Amino acid sequence: MTASDTTSTTLSGIGVSPGLVAGPVARMAPPIPEPEIATLEPSRDIEKECERIALAAQQVKKGLELSAAEAKAEARTLLETTAQMAADPTLTSTAQAMVREKxxxxxxxxxxxxxxxxxxLESLGGYMAERTRDVQDVRDRIVAVLTESPMPGIPRLPEPFVLVATDLAPADTALLDPEKxxxxxxxxxxxxxxxxxxARALGMPAIVGTGEKVTDALAEGDIVLVDGTKGSITLNPSEDALRRARELASRVRVFNGDGATKDGHEVQLLANVGDAAGARSAAEAGAMGIGLFRTEFCFLDQPEExxxxxxxxxxxxxxxxxxGKKVVVRTLDAGADKPLPFLTDATEANPALGVRAYRTTRRDPEVLDHQLEALAKAEAATEAKVWVMAPMISTAEEAEAFTQKARSYGLKTAGMMIEVPSAALMADKLFEHADFASVGTNDLTQYVMAADRLLSSLADLSTAWQPAVLRLIGTACEGASPKGRPVGVCGEAAADPALAAVLVGLGVASLSMTARALPDVDAVLKSVSLTECQELARIALDAATAEDARSAVRAKLPILEELGL
Incomplete structure (x- = not known):
């Protein structure tokens, strides 16, 4: 790959997964065109046409299930969700009714x-609105089968490439091959x-929310330099820029399992995992433990508990x-983006603010009882140190009820997720009961900023760099400090090396992230002292905007440039 003689042009979007790479553009195949409004010829058998719809949907479902069976945890969940949509009787029965009636x-x-x-689904908002992308993906796949058209999906090319698309369906994202x-x-x-x-779990640089003007400017085969940290895209990069990208790509950083600042202040660097395979990979990556074990994988796609x-x-x-190491287990976080047929109400008007996570115990407490019993038995059969926490704790009463119940099953260390603003504001009271807390920055940011985190048009609000979010995290740490309770962060913010330093300065004791992010976060923390982290936190808290906070902090961390971050 060589640089072009054409003048370089820099375009921008929202960097969501760090890394600096260069390669040729490959554009996503155009979507399946909208079929013309047409009626069946009189000679066509209506029931056979209805059967074709059912068979096409079944073919799509089976194809997605086969892909899911070969995928890793995060990808498997996305593929299984899309497969469920292909099996949705509402979609096929309504289509069959249109064939019969019209x-x-x-x-x-x-x-x-x-x-x-x-x-x-769009009108319901929140998680249900996100499912519209699954509906559209399944629609395109079924129509492709019916019309014998090429199935939509990721281009298959012999050489590695930078994929450019309007958006990626969850099923497409799940099938991304980092080698290509x-x-x-x-x-x-x-x-x-x-x-x-x-993308972050795969360690793949990614930029989203660029707008159509940017993606339309990128033609098939164009050479681009993608900086997933800064959110910049250089079209026709110079030879010097390409050389820099190659140098950074050749550097291999590893985490040695010793998380600390330059002056020796310990910071536990943990991993987020969803199943046993993910846990083994995290251990191989040197993680000091697990900071978030998402137990939903055991429940998803199950018709009953x-x-x-x-x-x-x-x-x-x-x-x-x-x-012998800490494993922080989050009890079932059902509802909102993880509905379960045996526990949650799919017709809830606003599931993000409804009966989700710990709140499901209001109508079905036995599910939590059974999970705590299982966790206690699993801990007894292994040497791991289980810390159990409940998601979506909002009040001191909830914190007390959960921790008492967990301890009654023999789980000695019981805590809570801080995702609801009230939990951060009332942290001093909640820590009278909880042994620890972990901040879920994704949901906390959504609730603090009153912005649906799935809407690209509100992406500037959906970042933990927002000073209001950082102030609440600081408040939570202040509430924990007098009682000696540790506060961790397990949201996506923990994987941002610059933001990690700010979080440590706010008083955060542990950071849990995708295992691929451990070396970068470790390298940045080892370049600063605790006092410097506290100064970075002060700078971020004093900023007026998220971008001001991010820019000011990054300016104080020259190591980011050295590491290509």
Whole structure:
């Protein structure tokens, strides 16, 4: 790959996954075109056409399930969710009704049925609105089968490339191969979307929310330099810029399992995991423990609650990867973006503010009882040190009730997630009961800024660099300090090396992130003292805007430039 003689042009978007890479552009195949409004010829058998719809949907579902079976935890969940949508009877039955009543051709009936379903989900907002992308993806796949068109998806090219698209369906994101797709750029999307989160898990530089003008300017085969940290795209980069990118790519940083600042202040650097395979990978990456074990994988796609025995087996696989080390387990975070048929209400008007996470105990406390029993048995069978916490704790009463219940099952260390502003503001009272807390910056930011974190148009509000969010994290740490309770961060903010230094300055004791981010965060923390972290925190808190905070802090960390961050 060589630089072009053409003048370089710098374009920008929202950097959501760090890294600096260069490569040729490969544009996502154009979407399936909208089928024409057409009716069946009189000779066509209506019931056979209806059967074609059902068979096409079943074919799409099976294809997604096969891909899910071969995927890793995060990707598997996304693919299974899309497969569920392909099996949704609302989509197919409505399309079949249109064939019977209007004699629409099957592909047009599926298109209109999907449009109705997507509009309904969009009107619900929150997680349900996010599912519209799944509906559109499934629609395109079914129409492709019906019309014998190429299936939409990631380009298949022999050489590595930078993928450019309007947006990526969850199923497409889940199938990204880091050996071929070295970075991606989308005109839509936000910093905490599932696409962004998965990019970070893959260690793939990514820029989203660029707008159509930027993606339209990138033609097939153009050489681009993608800086996922700064959110910049250099079209036709100079040879010097390409050489710099190659040098940075050749450097391999590893984490030695010793998280601390320059002056020896310990900071536990932990990993976020979703299953046993993820836990083993985190251990291999040197993580000092697990700071967030998402237990939802044991419950997702289950028509009914799994047995205690099944849960014990699943949890043991994770705990065994970290003998003698801390494993922070989040109890079931059902609802909102993780609905469960046996526990949550899919018709809730606003699931993000509804009966989700710990609140599900209000109507079905037995599910938590069974989970705590299983966790206690799994801990007893391994050498890991289990710390258990409940998501979406809002009041001191909830903190007391949960911690007492956890201890009654023999789980000695019980705490809470701080995701609701009230929990941060009342932290001093909640820490009268909780042994520790972990800040979930994704949801906390959404609730503090009153901004749906999935909307690309509000991406500037959906960042933990917002001074209001940082002030609340500081308040939580202040509430914990007199009682000697540790506060960690397990949201996406922990993986931002510059923000990690700010969080340590605010009083955060541990940072939990995707294992791929551990070396970068460790390198930055080892370049600063605790006093310097506290000064960085002061700078961020005094800033008027998120961008001011980020820019001012980064200006004080020259190591970021050295590391290509």
């Amino acid at each position: 004699r629409l051709v099957p592909e047009r009936a599926v298109w209109e049925s999907a449009g109705t379903l997507a509009s309904m 797709v070295i970075a991606f750029i989308t005109s839509e999307g936000g910093p905490t979307s599932h696409t962004a989160i998965l 799994p047995t205690v025995e099944a849960q014990v087996e699943a949890y043991q696989g994770v705990l065994e990867a970290f003998p």
